[in-house]
Amino acid sequence: MTALLSIAGVSKRYGALKVTDDVTLSVDTGETLGILGPNGAGKTTLFNLISGDVRADRGTITFAGSDISAVPAYRRCRAGIGRSYQVPQPYGAMTVFENCLVAATFGAELSEHEAYPLCVDVLDKTGLLKKANELAGGLPLLDRKRLELARALSTRPQLLLLDEIAGGLTEHEAAVLVGEIKAIKAQGVTMIWIEHVVHALLAVADRLLVLNFGAVLAEGKPLDVLENPEVKRVYMGLEA
Numbered sequence: 001m002t003a004l005l006s007i008a009g010v011s012k013r014y015g016a017l018k019v020t021d022d023v024t025l026s027v028d029t030g031e032t033l034g035i036l037g038p039n040g041a042g043k044t045t046l047f048n049l050i051s052g053d054v055r056a057d058r059g060t061i062t063f064a065g066s067d068i069s070a071v072p073a074y075r076r077c078r079a080g081i082g083r084s085y086q087v088p089q090p091y092g093a094m095t096v097f098e099n100c101l102v103a104a105t106f107g108a109e110l111s112e113h114e115a116y117p118l119c120v121d122v123l124d125k126t127g128l129l130k131k132a133n134e135l136a137g138g139l140p141l142l143d144r145k146r147l148e149l150a151r152a153l154s155t156r157p158q159l160l161l162l163d164e165i166a167g168g169l170t171e172h173e174a175a176v177l178v179g180e181i182k183a184i185k186a187q188g189v190t191m192i193w194i195e196h197v198v199h200a201l202l203a204v205a206d207r208l209l210v211l212n213f214g215a216v217l218a219e220g221k222p223l224d225v226l227e228n229p230e231v232k233r234v235y236m237g238l239e240a
C-alpha cells in the first residue's frame, strides 16, 4: 500500500491553546481511517489543516506525493481532497442539483459537459436523485447530510474527509447513510471519517485513531483501539 496522505509533525496553536500537537499520521490509498476523540480534541481542526482551510504552524502535509503544506484550499480541492462540514452549509436558495454543480464546476473545475452526468451519478449514489430539483434550504436533516456528502463527491475526490456526518441522525437514518458511505468506499475512495457515532464508524473504518488534546492518543485496528485502557478512560469515561 502507498500512502495517499501523510502528515508529519503538524502543530497548530490558537493563542495559548495548542489545538494540534505534533500530529503524525498517514492514510493509504483505498483505506478508511476513523477518527474519534472528545469534544474539543482538535478533530475538525485537523480536517481544516488537511483541506487547507487553516494553515499549520509547523509540520508537513503530503498528498499524492506532493508537499501541499503551503497550497491554498481551492487548489487542494482541485488536487483531489474533498470534505463535508459538521454543520451542513448548502446554498439554501439553490436546488440540490445546482449545489452539486457548483462543487463540480468551481470546486473541481469540471466543464458543464463533465459535471452534469457526474452530479446525476452522485445524487443517485447518495439517494438524492428524486430531490434533485428541490431547494436545498428545505431539506430534512438526513438529506442535508446526504447533500454534504454529494457536494464533496461532486469535486471527484481521491480523499474524502467526512466530519460527523452521522451526528444527529436516528439509528435508521444513520444506517442508511452508512450503506451509502460503504458503497463509496467500495469504489476505491480513500476516506478519513470523524465520528462520535462509534457503531457507524466501526461499520466502515479499517483503522481508528483517537485524538486527545490535539495529540494522537491511540491508533490501530478498530477493536484494539476501543479496548485500549487509555481510550476507555479518556473517550468513554470508563475506568480501566
Ligand SMILES: Nc1ncnc2c1ncn2[C@@H]1O[C@H](COP(=O)(O)OP(=O)(O)OP(=O)(O)O)[C@@H](O)[C@H]1O
Pocket: 014, 017, 019, 037, 038, 039, 040, 041, 042, 043, 044, 045, 046, 086
Ligand atoms: N479559529 C479558532 N480560534 C480559536 N480557537 C479555536 C478555533 N478553532 C477551534 N478552536 C478551538 O480549538 C479546540 C479544538 O476545536 P475543534 O473544533 O478542532 O475540536 P473537535 O475535536 O472537532 O470538537 P467537536 O467534537 O466538539 O466538534 C477547541 O477548544 C476550539 O474552541
